[in-house]
Amino acid sequence: MHVRMGVEEEFHVIDASSGLLVPEAPALSADLPAETFTGEFQLSVIESRSGVHSTLGALREDLAAIRGTLVEAASEHGLAVVAAGTVPLVRGDSLGFAADERSAKMADEYQAVAEEQLICGAQVHIDIPDRDTAVRAMPVVSPWLSVLLALSASSPFWQGADTGYASWRTMLWQRWPTAGPAGVYRSAAEYDAAVRALVRTRVISDPGMVYSDVRPSDHVKTLELRICDACPDIGTVVLIAGLFRALVVDACRAVDSGDPPAPAPDGWLRAASWRAARSGLEGDLLDPSTGAPAPAGQVVRSLLARLRPTLEAFGDWEAVTAAAEAMLTEGSVARRLRNRAAGASWREVALALADSTRGGASAPATRATSSTSEARPSAA
Template identity: 65%
Template sequence: MTVPMGVEEEFHIVDVETRMLVARAREVLDRLPDRGFTTEFLQSVVESNSGVHASLDALRTDLVRSRRALDDAAAPLGLAVVAAGTAPLGRMGAVDVTPQPRYQHMADEYRAVADEQLICGAQFHVDVPDRDTAVRAMCVVSPWLPTLLALSASSPFWLGADTGYASWRTMLWQRWPTSGPVGCFGSAAAYDAAVTGLIRSGVISDVGMVYYDIRPSAHQPTLELRVCDACPRVETVVLLAGLFRALVADACEVVRRSDGCRHHSRQPWLRAMTWRAARSGLDGRLIDPATGQARPAGAVVRSLLARLRPTLEEFGDWETVSGLAEEALGLGDVAQRLRRVAADGGMTSAVDFLVTRTRAHPVATGPRARIDRRGLSARCRQNQAARLAAHRSGALPRRATRATAADRQPFAAGCDPMTATVLRPAPRRRSNGR
């Protein structure tokens, strides 16, 4: 069975000296081919668009080449690209909106919500038979989207502070009026009527502002996943693409065999499930869609793998996806690894960590270019085995060390955020009577 897929990745632009987010996307884009790269809402973000691929091998090769091209374009400018939900270091008001009428209108209309969109995501497209199937399949797939979010979580830091979340990007993103979990619709006509009503009301200005966690594409015969943080490692993107393709294929089969829209019995839970995934990522518990109970994140991920195994085997993806999933669980989510790095070396080290992980290795040719069936490479397997052995021996902690009392304080006057360690936002002071 072959079902085409594609990926859009967003990247922060950072200055290699200060490690700060900078509004220089246009300069990077000017050094890239027109095809495959584009601007985004803010001038601190560049987006890459993969081709359409039938295999995870081909997708990975495409993603690696795009990242290499971005790195090659940014480096001579003293810049680097970061694939993560948020960049650890940034400053409000230092990044301009891309000068396009649509973006300017959004900035004027949504004010602080738009101003604070210093975030990056990864979007995944999977082909579907038709738009009706896409709309009905959304309802079947939605309960598992928080698990995919947890696998991608890479945004614990916001403007130099530790938010306490694995994906703070999710919390910022869900403030848009048409973002977050989507409801169930019985047909494309019903979905389109709802979107038309939102536009007519003035709440949103066009169909492109429908930012639900999953949506039918307005321009292609695909279902689009939008819940994920941008991912530093290409391997994580490949894992998510494989899981989402299998989820969509399963959902389309459910729709094909069903006479009506299949409403998930726990639909009201979806926002709570998404919050849980954003809060703790792979480090804590997730809500199991099958039971509604909180379970260790690893158990929920493995439950999803077991559910999808027949479809993954049909695609020829089982050993690759299951190997990458086990590798991801062994490494832990990026948020916790970032906290450990920042605790040791400050926020600049966290930025350096992300820059290094975002840079992809050169694309090999011949047999070495293929994704290994137990992961991506012999080196990946060796690294995973070494890390798991270290975990078992106690040499490598699974969780980040708890922040000290000093780490919990806000930046002091005159404090240089470049050298600060992990910080937590200061508690809000309450006025009398409030």
């Protein structure tokens, strides 16, 4: 099998001494290659784009080298970077927005929602035959996306407090008008018409503001996963990429067969995401096979069993299973962060997150080359 994937990772920029989130992404971006790194809506966030790869091993090497480049550049500015849904230390006043007309309009329209968009995610792009298939595959993969969210959950802390959630980023993200389930469409034309109708409402300004859990790319033939927190450990990102690729491949087969499963109701999908954001891997998840709650380990293993033939076809079964079982044993990132935070200051927690992010980095000179000459994926 030859189905390629790419990853976009968002990173918080923090002061390397205080651990405080700072609006220094533009200064950092200026020292980095524009084809790999870009600024975001908030001035405290920088995004990286991997190459496009056919194997999880090549993807891991690329992500490690990208982080190495970013970590080195940050250190030269007295900064550090954090790959997590949120960071615990944020000052009270605005950190500012990108200096372009679109960002200014968003800041003015969305007010506090925009001000508090101090979150980071990891997006995965998977090759898809065409946009019609991508659109029809969305409801097939959607019931399992909450499991991927639970695996990524890394944002229990917000503004110097424990929120009680494994992914508080999800709660902040869902306040945008287009966040959540992707919906059900018969074709790319029908999907595009629905997006144009949304833009005409002027609640959103352009198709790039469709923030659904999964969406077809506008400019490359991929299906994009958007539900996950950024992950301190590169291994978690690679695990999620492997699982999502298998989900997408199986969904395309179901669409091609002409008999895909009935879509789950939006209400159930929202409930499943909330459950995953609330408890991560430490409580129940909603099991798409039954619609009912079940222990997280049982649901994760159910997903693995479902995807085993496809994971084996890619040569991913052993690596993906080992990574998933390790997470189930060790607990979610959120639980590990809480354990680390016990008796520590918020500054120490923020810097520990930076250390975890740095831990998977490799020297910039070892950067893996893309396994394709095609352009890198890019989210709007």
